[in-house]
Amino acid sequence: MKNLLAFIIKDLxxxxxGIQQTFYMVGISMAISTLFGIPLGVGVVVTEEGNILENxxxxxxxxxxxxxxRSIPFIVLMVALIxxxxxxxxxxxxxxxxxxxxxxxxxxxxGRIVENSLKEVDNGVIEAAQxxxxxxxxxxxxxxxxxxxxxxxxxxxxxxITLIGFSAIAGAIGAGGLGDIAVRYGYHRFETVIMVKTxxxxxILVQGVQTFGNWLANTLDHS
Amino acid sequence: MIEIKNLKKVYSGEExxxxxxxxxxxxxxxxxxxxxxxxxxxxxxxxxxxxxLLEEPTAGQIIVDGQDLTALNTKELREARKELGMxxxxxxxxNSRTVADNVAFPLEIADANKEEINDKxxxxxxxxxxxxxxxxxxxxLSGGQQQRVGIARALANDPKxxxxxxxxxxxxxxxxxxxxxxxxxxxxxxxxxxxLITHEMEVIKEICTKVAVxxxxxxxxxxxxxxxxxxxxxxxxxxxxxxxxxxxxPEELLSRVTVENPEHGRxxxxxxxxxxxxxxxxxxLVHNFQIDANxxxxxxxxxxxxxxxxxxIELTGDLDQIESxxxxxxxxxxxxxxxxxxxxxxxxxx
Ligand SMILES: Nc1ncnc2c1ncn2[C@@H]1O[C@H](COP(=O)(O)OP(=O)(O)O)[C@@H](O)[C@H]1O
Ligand SMILES: [Mg+2]
Numbered sequence: 001m002k003n004l005l006a007f008i009i010k011d012l013x014x015x016x017x018g019i020q021q022t023f024y025m026v027g028i029s030m031a032i033s034t035l036f037g038i039p040l041g042v043g044v045v046v047t048e049e050g051n052i053l054e055n056x057x058x059x060x061x062x063x064x065x066x067x068x069x070r071s072i073p074f075i076v077l078m079v080a081l082i083x084x085x086x087x088x089x090x091x092x093x094x095x096x097x098x099x100x101x102x103x104x105x106x107x108x109x110x111g112r113i114v115e116n117s118l119k120e121v122d123n124g125v126i127e128a129a130q131x132x133x134x135x136x137x138x139x140x141x142x143x144x145x146x147x148x149x150x151x152x153x154x155x156x157x158x159x160x161i162t163l164i165g166f167s168a169i170a171g172a173i174g175a176g177g178l179g180d181i182a183v184r185y186g187y188h189r190f191e192t193v194i195m196v197k198t199x200x201x202x203x204i205l206v207q208g209v210q211t212f213g214n215w216l217a218n219t220l221d222h223s
Numbered sequence: 224m225i226e227i228k229n230l231k232k233v234y235s236g237e238e239x240x241x242x243x244x245x246x247x248x249x250x251x252x253x254x255x256x257x258x259x260x261x262x263x264x265x266x267x268x269x270x271x272x273x274x275x276l277l278e279e280p281t282a283g284q285i286i287v288d289g290q291d292l293t294a295l296n297t298k299e300l301r302e303a304r305k306e307l308g309m310x311x312x313x314x315x316x317x318n319s320r321t322v323a324d325n326v327a328f329p330l331e332i333a334d335a336n337k338e339e340i341n342d343k344x345x346x347x348x349x350x351x352x353x354x355x356x357x358x359x360x361x362x363x364l365s366g367g368q369q370q371r372v373g374i375a376r377a378l379a380n381d382p383k384x385x386x387x388x389x390x391x392x393x394x395x396x397x398x399x400x401x402x403x404x405x406x407x408x409x410x411x412x413x414x415x416x417x418x419l420i421t422h423e424m425e426v427i428k429e430i431c432t433k434v435a436v437x438x439x440x441x442x443x444x445x446x447x448x449x450x451x452x453x454x455x456x457x458x459x460x461x462x463x464x465x466x467x468x469x470x471x472x473p474e475e476l477l478s479r480v481t482v483e484n485p486e487h488g489r490x491x492x493x494x495x496x497x498x499x500x501x502x503x504x505x506x507x508l509v510h511n512f513q514i515d516a517n518x519x520x521x522x523x524x525x526x527x528x529x530x531x532x533x534x535x536i537e538l539t540g541d542l543d544q545i546e547s548x549x550x551x552x553x554x555x556x557x558x559x560x561x562x563x564x565x566x567x568x569x570x571x572x573x
Binding site: 122124125127128130131134135138142143147222223 | 329
């Protein structure tokens with residue numbers, strides 16, 4: 001029993017720092033990418049042919065942004081973005097530096113998820129709003145987004161989990177976080193115990209995020 | 224109230240264009256319940272969706288209260304649409320909002336303040352009989368209740384016109400009945416003009432004052448409901464009318480000896496309207512033609528409060544006399560007769 005406790009307490013400081021860094025990277029990049037990703041996804045949907053703000057050109061550009069960025073593997077994107085990151089925050093190494101590629105990768109990811117969620121909204125409901133004289137803005141804010149909210153929440157949950165994974169890859173540029181610890185201690189120093197611990201923590205983290213996302217989506221779903 | 228002039232709608236497709244409406248001219252008077260009936264694919268949905276420009280007409284004008292909707296810009300059209308409430312076959316309620324918030328939706332769009340919204344929502348929920356469901360979500364309601372919410376929502380901005388797009392087609396007969404009662408109530412109490420489309424003659428019979436029959440994108444017949452029922456002229460119309468009347472004829476009568484063996488006599492159906500007495504008519508037949516008349520079935524229905532009866536009688540005796548009697552009935556203004564044969568296509572004489 002004592003041994004077990006000691007086993008757990010050992011490395012606690014290190015792991016705690018890792019958890020904080022992971023939360024920091026994923027949290028900030030989630031917040032910023034949601035801010036940009038939702039308008040991006042909404043933009044793609046409403047400019048589609050036959051939709052409320054049909055516009056071929058804008059639709060083409062927005063879809064292209066999503067498709068191009070989404071087709072670049074994260075590790076490549078991260079390296080390619082180093083000059084941009086350096087320009088933005090004067091360094092390309094460290095936890096904050098990792099936020100930049102994470103955010104850039106997550107924006108089109110969220111855009112696509114928002115696009116798919118909004119497309120699930122029944123066209124009849126949109127028409128009903130149009131028949132009542134709603135403006136496109138009112139349709140977006142009062143119909144499309146609220147009606148797809150549960151589905152959006154599930155989508156954002158997937159994004160958060162994907163970002164936890166990406167943040168571990170970002171360990172390669174010294175980003176810190178749990179993934180980084182696993183690589184440094186487990187891979188480079190053969191400290192299997194620490195590696196196992198980080199893996200367990202990552203599993204708990206991902207499960208926690210998923211469970212919370214499911215719960216929230218369920219609570220908000222009235223359909 | 225509403226004037227539809229030369230309304231055309233063409234859907235351009237990859238291979239060929241579909242001409243859904245081929246030049247429709249109709250007038251709907253203030254306070255009417257105007258029904259448009261037609262078989263599937265006739266263009267009913269296209270028609271009603273053109274009325275509030277959910278579908279843009281290819282040609283023609285929609286004039287509501289002197290205002291030509293087709294001439295308005297986007298902003299003006301949004302304002303004009305607030306005068307036209309609409310309800311749908313699938314209700315189209317917002318699942319994310321409670322009943323009360325669904326009804327509040329059009330008021331929010333019209334920039335009403337909180338207090339106005341609350342008052343109006345309670346008033347409307349009272350009107351449609353759902354005051355106790357204000358905080359429920361649509362998914363917790365039955366179809367009929369959902370349509371009531373749809374009606375309350377459509378009435379929120381005090382529209383002059385209510386458009387109904389197959390509003391009862393996904394409801395069972397009993398619920399249909401109660402929704403139609405509610406619509407009639409609204410028409411009478413609030414003086415709102417109603418335009419509805421349907422493929423069910425029952426709906427027309429139950430609440431409409433006027434009806435137009437649509438076939439392949441054209442209005443083939445239009446008039447007061449009672450006239451259309453008693454004196455249908457076009458084949459589509461006859462089919463619709465027949466469907467609802469035949470529904471009343473007991474199946475077993477079709478196996479009568481007079482149906483299977485015409486040399487024994489004739490089985491005829493007489494339809495009469497209003498108070499045109501049918502009794503003397505039958506006894507006159509017996510007197511004037513020395514034949515036997517056996518009443519097998521009788522039924523009286525009401526259309527717009529006017530009695531509308533069906534009588535099935537079996538005529539036996541001398542065949543020539545029977546034929547003369549039938550001819551004589553054809554001459555009569557108030558009745559419409561039909562000889563029932565064993566074939567599916569009952570020969571009708573108007
Ligand atoms: N959006 C559309 N695009 C192409 N064709 C359509 C569209 N909507 C309806 N149509 C066609 O127009 C005709 C009339 O359809 P509709 O108005 O839905 O008739 P109804 O409601 O009487 O069944 C049909 O041939 C239908 O296939
Ligand atoms: Mg239809």
